[in-house]
Amino acid sequence: MPRLLTVDGLTISFPIDGKDVPVVREVSFAVDRGEFVGLVGESGCGKSVSALAVLRLVPEPGRIAGGSIRLDDQELLTLPGDAMRRVRGARIGMVFQEPMTSLNPVFTIGFQIGESLRVHQKLSRRAAREAAIGLLDRVAIPSPGQRVDDYPHQLSGGQRQRAMIAMALACGPDLLIADEPTTALDVTVQAQILELLDRLRDELGLAVLLITHDLAVVAETCDRALVMYAGRIVEESSVERLFEAPSHPYTRGLLGAVPLLGRPAPRGGLPTIPGRVPDAASLPEGCAFHPRCAEVMEICSRELPAAYALGSDHRASCFLHAPDQGDRS
């Protein structure tokens, strides 16, 4: 079966102080049909802008400077504007972090959910409204027949996020891109939304690209994980492998630095990653993580590590895993 989404060598740059600064560098990954892939990283690592690039929605003045993004076998980066518009919504749905800012406050949610159906599928107003009620029911909003005429401010945070998901699902997309869909929500509501996404995969065969900073959310929902640092994917693996054998020192540091419920570290003894995330405009030479890395070697400040395979479904961009590491360092 062909891959649903293939991203190859994606580079995105923003002009900063008159210079073109790449914030995403040669990122490659793929998403299969029905697969949940987590793109994990801290703020500024380029995860959100990579996801926006898939929809060709990189905010100005940023631009996609290179690479290829294919949906099935179709190249999206060279698609004319109106063909691209048909891909958005119809084939790829998007859910954002803050539903209040991405829903239009002056239209009812039913109108907003039906909009893409009226545009893409030329449904009548009445038919679109009926479809919207069905979608609200699908995302488990109680009494959808009444809710359909509510305005966004009349819904709670969790319900707004459900409405956003309903909107993204309206035209039956194959892929849903969810950018921090639960970050603004309380944990009990987060659990509900994650459960909903999981159910939608079973019911609709939906593939999800989940953008998050929370490794625990990835562990609970995803099949595969991509860890990003400073614009590059530093580790890629099945979720099982990633948590059993995290191989990039950044992934290991991140896992160690998160306090675990039920497993408190000794007092004051939570392991930390020293320093902070570097600026895209002044990245360190070689591996961008080397100044913060506990296992740094001489080569790390000179050369960029390739993605070394650690198994069929596990790669890490770190010289610790280079087969010829002994000769080079």
Next chain:
Amino acid sequence: MNSILSIRELTKSFPVRRGVFRRTVGHVRAVDSVDLDLAPGESFALVGESGSGKTTLARCVVRLIEPTSGSVEFRGENLLELSAEVLRRRRRHFQIIFQDPYGSLNPRMRVERILAEPLEVHDLVPASGRKRRVHELLDTVGLSAEAAGRYPHEFSGGQRQRVGIARALATEPELLIADEPVSALDVSVRAQIINLLAELQQRLGLTMMLIAHDLAVVEQITDRCGVLYLGRLVELGPTRGLFERPQHPYTVSLLSAVPLPDPHRTTERIVLSGEPPSPSDPPGGCAFHPRCPIARERCSSDRPALTEVAPGHRVACHFAGELQLGQNASPDASGTFSSSDRSIQ
């Protein structure tokens, strides 16, 4: 208990206004008859979801918000009866760290000014010694002396939070209130600040009240915690015991909702239906009953009182302890969760 802070029946209600004339149509009880005691030197957490009233409660304690009724005794003195002038002088003994280090530091002041201001206001250190004291404070929070000459925007979020902590420590307070001090920070920086707070609390013998929604952080650095739901304390006890054997169904659900970095998690998750109701129209009886998986008839009419179920562990539930964390999440003898195939180095 010999307490440094003693809160009795603290209530804060906000008027709800509607219409052109802003007529008061009702009240929101953000904090509802809370009783709480903090022992000197202890590290206490207030836990709850958004809208539970945890921030309002903390701000009422230091009178950044005026409570509607109740009393707050700090070292035997009721803060709510103090005049503005006396209160201002007392404030050096209780300081607060805010969630958003961007919003709480004056962008036009150099760090040196930011840290010297409380010393000046409370007349703590003579002008000649201020510079040295500022450097001492920077050192305490792990910043170099060179930071003194810089403006807040020149720092990263984590460093800025360190400045916020240094400012709070400038007056050598006994009580430190930290309102979501790490929520706005990146994951890799969070651990640094959590460690710093825990270390300072111990080293300086501070009494700390941590406001947090991240339960793992609470477990990491506090001795005791209280769980708030719709402005009411529903469970109160030693952090360890409360996390291992939560007795209130809300606490149980909250703990079971926390995602774990364990792809093999087998714990049965209790997914609550619905969301917290609005505090302007709280349900009768136990405020949690409409979402509670074990609610019975009595729960909708009788409001349960906080009742001791184990030494120091109190719960406001008619059926405390009936709902348990899932089998695999129940703690074994060593106190760690027994779903032990988590293999994270």
